[in-house]
Amino acid sequence: MKRIFLATTMTLLASTSVFATEPTAMKSAMSDEALMTTMPGDAVTVTDWYKQNVYDSSENKIGEIVDVLVNKNGQVSAVIISVGGFLGMDTKDVAAPFKAIHASMKDNKWWLTMNTTKDALKSAPGYKYDKTSTTWVSDKS
Secondary structure, eight states, X not given: OHHHHHHHHHHHHHHHHHHHHHHHHHHHHOOTTTOOSSOOTTOOOGGGTTTOEEEOTTSOEEEEEEEEEEXXXXXXXXXXXXXXXXTTBTOEEEEEEGGGEEEEEXXXXXXXXXXXXXXXXXXXXXXXXXXTXXXXXXXXX
């Protein structure tokens, strides 16, 4: 019993010294990249894009953004657009480069447009979300 008590006491003493140095270690581990002191002036939230309609240049709805893809460098690289169908039935998900979506303000809301047509989106390669790998894969399995 004395050995267990002694071992527990020694472990607590050793861990106390580790915890005592942790704030210093945490402070040195935090770099200037870890936290921001101001918000970027040109930043928009993902909610300005996600689940938003996309229109063609004639203001016809051609799809809805159902996902925003971020690459390993943290940059938004693509969007997944759901096109066609009715009430979620027979829709097709296609990928488009993020830079193909043009955003502007209309009636105090974000207005997203693409220089393409609904038919062009419908004929583009389709993708489906694979929950197992948490990635988008070709729907031509």
